Amino acid sequence: MRRGAAAQFLADLGNVTVAVPVLALVLVCVAWRARATGTDHWWRPAAGAAALMAAVPLWVVPLKELVARPGPAIMGPGTGFYPSGHTATAAVAYGAAVLLLLPWLRGAPSRGAAVCCAVVVNLGVGAGLVRQGYHWPLDVVASWCVCAMLLTALSRWSRPRSRTPDGTGREGR
Numbered sequence: 001m002r003r004g005a006a007a008q009f010l011a012d013l014g015n016v017t018v019a020v021p022v023l024a025l026v027l028v029c030v031a032w033r034a035r036a037t038g039t040d041h042w043w044r045p046a047a048g049a050a051a052l053m054a055a056v057p058l059w060v061v062p063l064k065e066l067v068a069r070p071g072p073a074i075m076g077p078g079t080g081f082y083p084s085g086h087t088a089t090a091a092v093a094y095g096a097a098v099l100l101l102l103p104w105l106r107g108a109p110s111r112g113a114a115v116c117c118a119v120v121v122n123l124g125v126g127a128g129l130v131r132q133g134y135h136w137p138l139d140v141v142a143s144w145c146v147c148a149m150l151l152t153a154l155s156r157w158s159r160p161r162s163r164t165p166d167g168t169g170r171e172g173r
Contacts, residue, residue, distance in 0.1 A: 003132050010128025013121060014086030019093035023053055026097040033104060045158035049096035052154050056092055059146070060085045074133035083142040084135045090125040091147035094118045099155050 012018060027046040034042035064080040071081035098118040105111045126140035 007128045007131035010124040011086065011132050011134060012128075014084075014090035014125040014129065016089055019089050020053060023049065023093040023097050026100055030100045030104065045100050048154050048158045049100055052096055052150055053089075053092050055150075056088050057085070060088050060143075069136075069139075071139075072133045072136060081135055082139045083146065084126075084129060084139040085143075086129055087122075087126055087135070087140045087143035088147055091122050091144055092150065094121050095147065095151045096154060099151060099158070 027050055031043060031046040034045070060083060063083055064085070067082045068079040069082040070077065070079050075081065095118055098114045101114055102111055105114060122144070126137075126144070129135045129140055130137050
């Protein structure tokens with residue numbers, strides 16, 4: 001397996017030191033903009049995304065311990081490679097950032113470009129981790145599967161609630 005600088009760069013995009021500051025910047029910008037425009041519960045999407053990012057190690061670490069799967073040969077004899085924490089960090093950080101930005105982007109082309117960028121970056125992180133020999137492909141895919149469910153939940157939770165005539169935001173029974 002050939003290792004290289006490009007694969008290492010892509011793998012590094014899944015590091016906490018890279019992905020979390022990107023998400024934090026988006027959280028601050030989106031919350032600031034929502035508050036400035038008088039959006040009800042302006043803090044809700046940003047708080048949900050921050051909580052989701054904080055929860056990543058809370059589900060990744062126990063799964064790594066439970067499965068105790070050895071990594072590729074280049075990683076040595078240790079265990080704890082399934083699922084990939086770097087993949088989960090990247091998927092949640094870049095995925096949540098795009099979910100928070102979507103309502104503020106105008107037009108389908110800009111929304112599509114944002115989603116494509118997040119997908120390409122996450123595919124790059126996974127490919128870089130596998131290419132560098134840090135993870136097996138299934139480690140990466142497992143993290144993507146869990147994160148897809150988590151991001152779907154975030155999307156539904158942070159969706160603006162419609163107002164009803166009584167002002168409660170809930171439908172009558």
